[in-house]
Amino acid sequence: MTRQVSIQELLRAVLKLPPTSFESEFLFKSGYDTHQDHWKAWLEQYNSPGYYGRSDTTISDARTVYVRLNCGPMIIWLNEAAGESGSVIQAAARDMRLNGKGRAQTEAKIVRSHLPWERASLLLFR
Structure with missing residues (x-):
């Protein structure tokens, strides 16, 4: 079982990662320069309505x-930048493109079926 990690701990870990990674660099970035920028904006505003109008803060x-x-691209970047193996990252990206239907x-x-939180947290907080 993994320990509980706060949003602030995750943000600090995200900011220590390289801003770009090979496979995820080719994935949609939602208007941000990097997936790291997207994570930063997402986490900094998480306990407020923020850009997304969250109701549960x-x-x-x-x-x-x-x-x-x-x-999906944010999840792939996080895991790739944290050190997940290239073959797992490629399988996740391929499966997302083939079966995600743009949703x-x-x-x-x-x-997440390829890159569960338990594995991501091990990579991020080793």
Whole structure:
């Protein structure tokens, strides 16, 4: 079982990662220069309505943020930048492109099936 990680701890870990990674560099960045920039903006505003108009602003743990995130490319970047193997990253990206049908929620679910929080947290907080 992994320890509970706060949103602020996740933000600090994200900011220590390289801003670009090979596979994820070719994925949609939602208007940001890098996926790291997207994560930074997402996490800094998480406990407020923020840009996305969140109604639940009481969430404090990183796992909940990760499993609720509806952006497969952000999840891929986080794991790739944290050191996940290239073959796992490529499989997640390929599966997302082939089966996600351009639906953000579906793409994120597919990606998380390859890159679960438990593995991501091990890579980020080793």
